[in-house]
Amino acid sequence: MADVEICDVRKSFGATEVLHGVDITIPDKSFTVLVGPSGCGKSTLLRMIAGLEKVTSGDIVIEGQVVNDVPPKQRDIAMVFQNYALYPHMKVFDNMAFSLKLAKVDPTVIEEAVHRAAGILNLEDYLERYPRQLSGGQRQRVAMGRAIVRDPRVFLFDEPLSNLDAKLRVQMRTEIRELHQRLQTTTIYVTHDQIEAMTMADQIVVMHDGIIEQIGAPLELYDNPANVFVAGFIGSPAMNFLTGAVERGGQARVAMGNGTFLPLGEQTAAGDGQPVVYGVRPEHLELVSENDGFPADVVVVEPMGSETQVLARLEGREITAAFRERHDFHPGQKIHLRPDLAKVHLFSQESGQRL
Amino acid sequence: MAESTLRSGTAEIPTPGLWSRLVHDRNWLGFWFMMPAAAILILFLTYPLGLGIWLSMTDASIGNPGKFIGLLNFYDKECYGPGDCELYGLFGDTVFWQSVWQTIFYTTFASVVKFAVGLYLALLLNNHMPFKAILRALILLPFIVPTVLSAIAFWWIYDAQFSIISWGLTKLGLIDVYIDFLGDPWNARWSLIFANIWRGVPFVAITLLAGLQTVPASLYEAATLDGANRWQMFRHVTFPVLTPIIAVVMTFSVLFTFTDFQLIWAITRGGPANATHLMATLSYQRAILGGNMGEGAAISTAMIPFLLAAIMVSWFGLQRRKWQQGETDD
Numbered sequence A: 001m002a003d004v005e006i007c008d009v010r011k012s013f014g015a016t017e018v019l020h021g022v023d024i025t026i027p028d029k030s031f032t033v034l035v036g037p038s039g040c041g042k043s044t045l046l047r048m049i050a051g052l053e054k055v056t057s058g059d060i061v062i063e064g065q066v067v068n069d070v071p072p073k074q075r076d077i078a079m080v081f082q083n084y085a086l087y088p089h090m091k092v093f094d095n096m097a098f099s100l101k102l103a104k105v106d107p108t109v110i111e112e113a114v115h116r117a118a119g120i121l122n123l124e125d126y127l128e129r130y131p132r133q134l135s136g137g138q139r140q141r142v143a144m145g146r147a148i149v150r151d152p153r154v155f156l157f158d159e160p161l162s163n164l165d166a167k168l169r170v171q172m173r174t175e176i177r178e179l180h181q182r183l184q185t186t187t188i189y190v191t192h193d194q195i196e197a198m199t200m201a202d203q204i205v206v207m208h209d210g211i212i213e214q215i216g217a218p219l220e221l222y223d224n225p226a227n228v229f230v231a232g233f234i235g236s237p238a239m240n241f242l243t244g245a246v247e248r249g250g251q252a253r254v255a256m257g258n259g260t261f262l263p264l265g266e267q268t269a270a271g272d273g274q275p276v277v278y279g280v281r282p283e284h285l286e287l288v289s290e291n292d293g294f295p296a297d298v299v300v301v302e303p304m305g306s307e308t309q310v311l312a313r314l315e316g317r318e319i320t321a322a323f324r325e326r327h328d329f330h331p332g333q334k335i336h337l338r339p340d341l342a343k344v345h346l347f348s349q350e351s352g353q354r355l
Numbered sequence B: 001m002a003e004s005t006l007r008s009g010t011a012e013i014p015t016p017g018l019w020s021r022l023v024h025d026r027n028w029l030g031f032w033f034m035m036p037a038a039a040i041l042i043l044f045l046t047y048p049l050g051l052g053i054w055l056s057m058t059d060a061s062i063g064n065p066g067k068f069i070g071l072l073n074f075y076d077k078e079c080y081g082p083g084d085c086e087l088y089g090l091f092g093d094t095v096f097w098q099s100v101w102q103t104i105f106y107t108t109f110a111s112v113v114k115f116a117v118g119l120y121l122a123l124l125l126n127n128h129m130p131f132k133a134i135l136r137a138l139i140l141l142p143f144i145v146p147t148v149l150s151a152i153a154f155w156w157i158y159d160a161q162f163s164i165i166s167w168g169l170t171k172l173g174l175i176d177v178y179i180d181f182l183g184d185p186w187n188a189r190w191s192l193i194f195a196n197i198w199r200g201v202p203f204v205a206i207t208l209l210a211g212l213q214t215v216p217a218s219l220y221e222a223a224t225l226d227g228a229n230r231w232q233m234f235r236h237v238t239f240p241v242l243t244p245i246i247a248v249v250m251t252f253s254v255l256f257t258f259t260d261f262q263l264i265w266a267i268t269r270g271g272p273a274n275a276t277h278l279m280a281t282l283s284y285q286r287a288i289l290g291g292n293m294g295e296g297a298a299i300s301t302a303m304i305p306f307l308l309a310a311i312m313v314s315w316f317g318l319q320r321r322k323w324q325q326g327e328t329d330d
Helices: A043-052 A092-102 A107-120 A136-149 A165-181 A193-202 A218-223 A228-233 B002-010 B018-024 B026-055 B094-125 B133-146 B147-157 B164-171 B185-214 B216-224 B230-259 B264-267 B279-289 B293-319
Strands: A004-013 A016-026 A032-033 A057-062 A076-081 A154-158 A186-192 A203-208 A211-216 A240-248 A252-255 A261-263 A276-278 A283-290 A294-303 A310-312 A317-321 A332-339 A345-348 B076-081 B084-088
Touching: A016 A043, A016 A203, A032 A043, A032 A193, A043 A057, A043 A076, A043 A154, A043 A186, A043 B293, A057 A076, A076 A092, A076 A136, A076 B216, A092 A107, A092 A136, A136 A203, A154 B026, A165 A193, A165 B002, A186 A193, A186 A332, A193 A218, A203 A218, A203 A294, A211 A218, A228 A240, A228 A345, A240 A261, A261 A332, A261 A345, A276 B018, A310 A332, A345 B147, A345 B164, B018 B026, B026 B293, B094 B133, B094 B185, B094 B230, B094 B279, B094 B293, B133 B185, B147 B164, B147 B185, B147 B264, B185 B230, B185 B264, B230 B293, B279 B293
Parallel strands: A032 A186, A032 A203, A076 A154, A154 A186
Antiparallel strands: A004 A016, A004 A057, A203 A211, A240 A252, A240 A276, A252 A261, A276 A345, A283 A332, A294 A310, A294 A332, A310 A317, B076 B084
């Protein structure tokens, strides 16, 4: 087990720079998730930690040692690939034992290590099967087993759940989390799915276009997003963004330009007339009576059972609201919504940063 | 959709006639589509093969349709007294047996070298290197040149008086006398084997290269992290994953080499003193040049068991690889 330090790491492929100086501290025994849309550089960063890609500049430090020029096999890390990368011609046992066999570990020790890992992952009955004969979830477990057997200092996961169906994904999510709690091995996990990030991470690193947008605990990112990107990326359904200018009269508010006013709390950092992005999460909108809040026209109602999501139109802009109660709206119906003032986020229109 | 089907079901549906069924039924339609291909195969493959096997059991010669003589072309024993028996037919034919051994030797040696060199080239070309596309095209060159043309080129290279190899070696001062490439039995055999390897390597190399490119890069990355060095990656990942393609390529390579005719005929015509006759060239010599159709056909027919054996080996070799199939039970 070890802590990992990423210090001003850059990566270029030819003339194109894909990582523009990244700093991350990954504490020992933590579960860190790198999340971001495709092309943000998260997988490249993971592969650099694994040693599969060269570092253009900056340092990758594992347990106090700069590993930039250390070959992958000496870094003592294990990686789970998106397509599992199981050796198709080896049985599950041999897949899991391969690294130990190469290291010339005593066969009885290998036997023991593989059976222990198989026990943890419920793979005991499948050791004599070929990868082809396994389901997606089982293959996923074998790939993890192959990593566990080596008892590495760091686990790397590269979008391990994206090839699984929705139900299995939820199940494996829990299993991986449970595994981490049990083994306590420092884990770095890459995904584009913010729900995976929220549910699994101790620490989330939100990446976008080769830079880090924000680092923090899941709920910290949810409650205090540093900018419009993080606010829009974390949370499902996504935060509503409405643009307008601040008006500081008796009651601070945001004027949308089409006559609609959005209420603001007392302590607002924005100055009078400043153009802002007004962000409010769907679950922080409340249904109110006619002469309160702002009006919107119902477009689509999506009953989820546990909550009701309503897509409404507010003077040409779409806004989503989520209610715990059940509502029977019909399309075109006018409803009135009021944001929870304590949970409204204001961002600068210019920089996108939180105000 | 379902509703309209149901509704029309209540109305009278005419029972299709025999003709309409033959034309519209899916199974019959498949049969009709198969017919042209089947006709071509029967006309140009099955019929000549059958005719060849039939001829091998007759005493036909040029101008004489011949009559059925059973297996006498293959095996005939005549006894002139107790303990004084003589074998006739192919079994008693020393030239035939010599050609069998030569064919086996030629095929085995050339195939092994073709495989080794082809695999080496494929691995080399699978790496990132400058001018990769040009190198790949160059490797294919021997395969593109018509066999007879390359055979004639080799004939000149091996010529007793004008050989460029002998000329070069003399100029370098390595030899005093020109090498008699095609006049000495073993020189002739090695020369032909070399020509065959030169011609056959591209097929093996390009096909194996295609196979190599289907191996996912993540397998090598996983092996790297597992601590494998380059040799271990080849030994434990590349080679096993490639075995199905190797089986197919080598089956074809063995079949082509075993039935080789053009190279031998253009360079040595089986000489010197039958030293380079393969079964195919001997068959041609006996049947077409010698006029003994029955005997020539018998030699050709004698190749069938060998070819079947080669096919069986690869067929069962392919069947064994269970990891390729998605079976759920053991």
